[in-house]
Amino acid sequence: xxxxxxxxxxxxxxxxxxxxxxxxxxxxxxxxxxxxxxxxxxxxxxxxxxxxxxxxxxxxxxxxxxxxxxxxxxxxxxxxxxxxxxxxxxxxxxxxxxxxxxxxxxxxxxxxxxxxxxxxxxxxxxxxxxxxxxxxxxxxxxxxxxxxxxxxxxxxxxxxxxxxxxxxxxxxxxxxxxxxxxxxxxxxxxxxxxxxxxxxxxxxxxxxxxxxxxxxxxxxxxxxxxxxxxxxxxxxxxxxxxxxxxxxxxxxxxxxxxxxxxxxxxxxxxxxxxxxxxxxxxxxxxxxxxxxxxxxxxxxxxxxxxxxxxxxxxxxxxxxxxxxxxxxxxxxxxxxxxxxxxxxxxxxxxxxxxxxxx
Amino acid sequence: xxxxxxxxxxxxxxxxxxxxxxxxxxxxxxxxxxxxxxxxxxxxxxxxxxxxxxxxxxxxxxxxxxxxxxxxxxxxxxxxxxxxxxxxxxxxxxxxxxxxxxxxxxxxxxxxxxxxxxxxxxxxxxxxxxxxxxxxxxxxxxxxxxxxxxxxxxxxxxxxxxxxxxxxxxxxxxxxxxxxxxxxxxxxxxxxxxxxxxxxxxxxxxxxxxxxxxxxxxxxxxxxxxxxxxxxxxxxxxxxxxxxxxxxxxxxxxxxxxxxxxxxxx
Numbered sequence: 001x002x003x004x005x006x007x008x009x010x011x012x013x014x015x016x017x018x019x020x021x022x023x024x025x026x027x028x029x030x031x032x033x034x035x036x037x038x039x040x041x042x043x044x045x046x047x048x049x050x051x052x053x054x055x056x057x058x059x060x061x062x063x064x065x066x067x068x069x070x071x072x073x074x075x076x077x078x079x080x081x082x083x084x085x086x087x088x089x090x091x092x093x094x095x096x097x098x099x100x101x102x103x104x105x106x107x108x109x110x111x112x113x114x115x116x117x118x119x120x121x122x123x124x125x126x127x128x129x130x131x132x133x134x135x136x137x138x139x140x141x142x143x144x145x146x147x148x149x150x151x152x153x154x155x156x157x158x159x160x161x162x163x164x165x166x167x168x169x170x171x172x173x174x175x176x177x178x179x180x181x182x183x184x185x186x187x188x189x190x191x192x193x194x195x196x197x198x199x200x201x202x203x204x205x206x207x208x209x210x211x212x213x214x215x216x217x218x219x220x221x222x223x224x225x226x227x228x229x230x231x232x233x234x235x236x237x238x239x240x241x242x243x244x245x246x247x248x249x250x251x252x253x254x255x256x257x258x259x260x261x262x263x264x265x266x267x268x269x270x271x272x273x274x275x276x277x278x279x280x281x282x283x284x285x286x287x288x289x290x291x292x293x294x295x296x297x298x299x300x301x302x303x304x305x306x307x308x309x310x311x312x313x314x315x316x317x318x319x320x321x322x323x324x325x326x327x328x329x330x331x332x333x334x335x336x337x338x339x340x341x342x343x344x345x346x347x348x349x350x351x352x353x354x355x356x357x358x
Numbered sequence: 359x360x361x362x363x364x365x366x367x368x369x370x371x372x373x374x375x376x377x378x379x380x381x382x383x384x385x386x387x388x389x390x391x392x393x394x395x396x397x398x399x400x401x402x403x404x405x406x407x408x409x410x411x412x413x414x415x416x417x418x419x420x421x422x423x424x425x426x427x428x429x430x431x432x433x434x435x436x437x438x439x440x441x442x443x444x445x446x447x448x449x450x451x452x453x454x455x456x457x458x459x460x461x462x463x464x465x466x467x468x469x470x471x472x473x474x475x476x477x478x479x480x481x482x483x484x485x486x487x488x489x490x491x492x493x494x495x496x497x498x499x500x501x502x503x504x505x506x507x508x509x510x511x512x513x514x515x516x517x518x519x520x521x522x523x524x525x526x527x528x529x530x531x532x533x534x535x536x537x538x539x540x541x542x543x544x545x546x547x548x549x550x551x552x553x554x555x556x557x558x559x560x561x562x563x564x565x566x567x568x569x570x571x572x573x574x575x576x577x578x579x580x581x582x583x584x585x586x587x588x589x590x591x592x593x594x595x596x597x598x599x600x601x602x603x604x605x606x607x608x609x610x611x612x613x614x615x616x617x618x619x620x621x622x623x624x
Contacts, residue, residue, distance in 0.1 A: 107447070235466060241454075242461050244447040252408045252441070253514070254434030254462030299449040302469070 021303040028310035035314050036089060039321045040081045044328055047073055056082070084214040085317055087222065087278070091211075092285055092316025094226045094275035096308040099286030100293070101233050101268040104240045104301055105261060106171050112287035113272040116178030116265075117155035119281040120185035122273065123207055125151025126280070127192045130203050144206070145218075145277040152273035155181060160265070169261055208333030209282035211320050218278045225274035229267040230309060236264060237301040244299070282316075284338040288346045289315060295349045315342070359386035359548050360421035360436055360517045362407055367416030369402050375414070376402045378574045384552045386517070389544045391565030392554040393585075395595060398571045400554035401442060404520045407552065408439045420518070434462035438516035440507045442523045448496035452506050455495060456482055459513030481512040484539060500527035508536060512543075518550040519543075526556060533557075537564045558612045562586050563604075570594060586610035 041052035051069050055077045058065040067074070098113035106115070114120070128151075129144035159181050163174040193203055239260055242250045247257045276282070289312045290304065297307055319337045326332060362384045369377045376399040384390045392400045405411045406418055409425050418425040420436055428436070438459075446455060459481075460474040482488040485505045490498060498506070504527050511519055519540070525533040541564055544551045555561040561568055562582035570577045570585050572594045578585050587610070588601045597614065604611045 238461070238464070238469070242458055244450065245455075245458070246444055248405070248410050249439075249441055249444060251410050251430060252434060252437075252439040253458060254431040256430045294449070299447070300454075 017298065018303075021297050021300075021307070024297060025303070025306060025310070028307065028314070032089070032310055032314050032317075035317050036085050039085045039317050040077055042321060042325060043076070043081055045073075045076055047077060052077055079216075083216045083219055084211050084320065087214040087219055088211050088316045088320040089313035090219065090222055090226050091275040091279050091282065092289075092312040092314070092319075093230065093309045094222075094271040094312075095282065095286040096289035096293075096312025096315075097230050097233060097305060098268040098272040098275075100290035100301070100305055100308045101240070101264055103287075103290055104243065104304075105264050105268075106175060107244060107246075108171075108175070109291065110287075111175075112283075113268065114182070114281065114283075114286065116174060116269070117159045117181045117185065118152045118269060118272045118276065120182040120189065121155025122148040122152035122276045123189045123281055124155075124185050124192075125149070126206055126277075127189055127196070127203055130199050130206070131192065131196060149273050149277040152276060153269070155185060156265075156269045156273075168258055171261075205333060206280045208335040209280035210323075210331065210334055211279055212324075212331055213278075222274050222278060226271050229271035229274075230305075232267045233264060234302075234305050236260060237305050240264070240301040240305075280335070282338060283335050284342050285312060285316060285319075288342050292346055292349055360550055361385050361419075362437070362518055362550055362552065363419040363422075364403075364406070364413075365417045365419065367406065367413045367418060369399065369406050369411065369413055371411075375574065377571070379416070380571075380576060382569060382576065382579070384518070384550050386548040386550050387545060388567065389541060389551045389553070389565050391561040391568045391582075392552060392571065393556075393558060393561050393568055394571040394577075399574065400571065401522050403571075404439065404522050404552070404554060407520055408437055409433055431462050434514065434516070436516055437518045437520060438511040438514040440504075440511050440519070440521040440524050443500055443504065443527060444507075446495045446503065448494060450495055451491065452487060452493050452495060452498065452502075453478065453482070453491040455506055456487070456509045456513055459510040462514065477515070478509075478513050481509040482506075484512060485509040486535070501529065501532060504528060505532070505536065508539075516549075518552075521551070521553040523554055523556055525560060533560060540564075558586055558591075562609045562611065563607070582609055586612065 037053055037056060038049065040056065041047050041049045051073065054065050055069060055074050057063050058067070059078065095113050099111070102111040102113060102115055103109060105111075125147035126144050129147040132143060159174065159177045160169070162177040162181070163169060165173060193200055196203055239255050242253050242255050243257070243260065245253070250257050272286075290308050293304055293307045293311055297303055316338075319341060320334055322341065323332045323334045323337045364380055364382045367377070367380050368375055369380070380403070382403075392403060394400055402411070406413055407425075409418075409428075409430070412426065420428060420433065425433065457470060457474065457478045460470055460477065463474075464470065479488070482491060485508050487502065487505045487509050490502055490506070495503060495506070504524065508524060521540070524540070525536060528536060537560060540551060540553070543549050553565070555565075565582060567579065568582055568585040569579045570590060577594055578590055586601055588599055591601055591612065592598050600612050600614050600616070602611050602613050602616075603609075
């Protein structure tokens with residue numbers, strides 16, 4: 001066996017990079033918990049951080065803290081703020097993961113979760129939901145998220161069917177059909193908005209995204225999609241690395257490229273659709289978080305994907321915190337915040353590291 | 359030990375056939391060279407034998423089994439390919455590219471083990487690429503990348519290796535090193551090797567058997583002495599009177615622009 005210094009050093013560097021990324025993963029897990037707890041304690045009603053922690057800890061199994069707080073405070077923390085924080089985290093994680101997946105799958109740095117029609121499909125569904133008579137609302141979920149979800153999936157299925165050539169799915173055709181269908185759906189959405197009269201304000205707010213209506217019931221619906229979809233994507237992370245070569249080499253290295261594309265597209269689309277349906281088409285997170293992660297920790301998808309999950313969640317919780325506190329009691333649409341806070345940070349990262357990132 | 363075979367295979371893209379009714383065979387321990395002019399279909403044969411494209415008719419057999427029925431991962435454990443200078447993602451290091459050769463040997467829930475790293479290290483040593491290990495591939499030259507791809511195919515531990523112009527970007531020293539390495543592996547481990555080669559002199563020196571393809575058909579096949587003759591070279595490449603006998607090893611050698619002094623008789 002070899003004891004060549006350069007080769008030993010090679011796997012040494014490889015290993016130390018790995019170790020650093022594993023520590024980062026653990027660190028981000030801890031950061032996520034802290035950020036979530038802090039975000040829960042901040043809001044229009046001031047609740048001390050310590051009280052918030054105690055209320056949250058009390059809810060954990062096997063922990064029993066005698067309440068020293070009024071029950072209204074507990075309600076604000078547990079029924080209003082906590083679901084909002086958790087939903088924001090879930091949506092951030094989902095969009096960042098889907099973005100990283102699409103970028104890897106399409107080998108294109110401009111790819112984002114909305115590239116192949118999800119956002120415009122969801123928007124059209126949601127706008128139709130707004131325009132329907134309120135009597136159509138199904139108790140519990142509401143007609144708007146349901147139609148948004150259906151619209152998102154329908155748009156992607158149409159794009160997929162259009163892009164298919166024989167038994168293969170060429171990536172360029174997929175992107176182009178996605179862009180074309182998005183343009184078509186976008187124009188229909190614009191027309192509907194203009195003719196929507198007094199509902200226009202609500203529609204535009206939905207399109208820019210908001211977590212103001214977050215409830216536990218929504219988390220129960222979104223969580224399974226995001227958890228299962230993200231797990232599936234992470235399982236295939238090594239194959240996604242091999243796909244970075246090109247499809248021909250990936251096949252010659254044993255990857256069933258067409259099946260992998262189908263699985264990853266389905267998983268990424270489902271988590272995006274689930275995330276977007278309740279909170280609107282929040283932009284920017286899905287494209288910028290994966291790139292930021294890639295700049296800091298490298299392009300190995302086995303780390304890129306889980307690190308994107310955590311970074312996306314933390315970023316979205318902070319963005320939502322800003323959106324509800326800065327101009328309180330008015331809320332700034334979350335899409336505005338993600339771009340205003342995210343873009344400068346991303347540009348800073350981009351300037352700091354001048355290496356090729358993709 | 360596996361055999362690669364094409365039986366009456368027609369290959370092409372869309373409605374444009376590249377090769378028609380081709381039959382060929384490559385056996386363990388044998389190094390077969392694929393020669394022919396630009397666009398004659400050398401790369402197409404390699405793509406078909408690695409199941410990147412499907413034949414329009416005919417059968418392709420790997421170890422006697424129809425290639426279309428072998429799952430991709432299993433096929434990649436049997437047949438490895440050194441592609442013609444591909445674009446590689448710029449963010450990846452040389453070591454990571456080589457390590458990807460282990461992919462077909464890993465299950466979905468597995469990650470590379472110390473053993474896989476050791477295999478990758480050893481292959482980099484054999485190909486003289488170990489000083490490049492930590493470099494990103496966008497900093498490397500064409501020749502360095504070509505050596506990495508050869509290291510990768512060694513890491514893949516296949517019984518058959520297909521090479522598409524493996525020496526196109528190498529200096530003459532490296533050309534000899536790489537082909538010596540492949541030839542040795544072929545002999546010692548009884549590998550089945552099929553190489554598309556541009557350089558007729560290297561093809562004659564290293565291959566046991568040559569297939570000269572032209573205009574969609576196998577023009578001629580046989581030993582280098584049978585294939586590389588004045589007549590065949592003139593018919594396929596249009597170059598006249600350029601085949602000589604190598605003064606040391608007696609193999610045919612192509613030398614351009616020397617025909618005035620060529621002794622008669624050959």
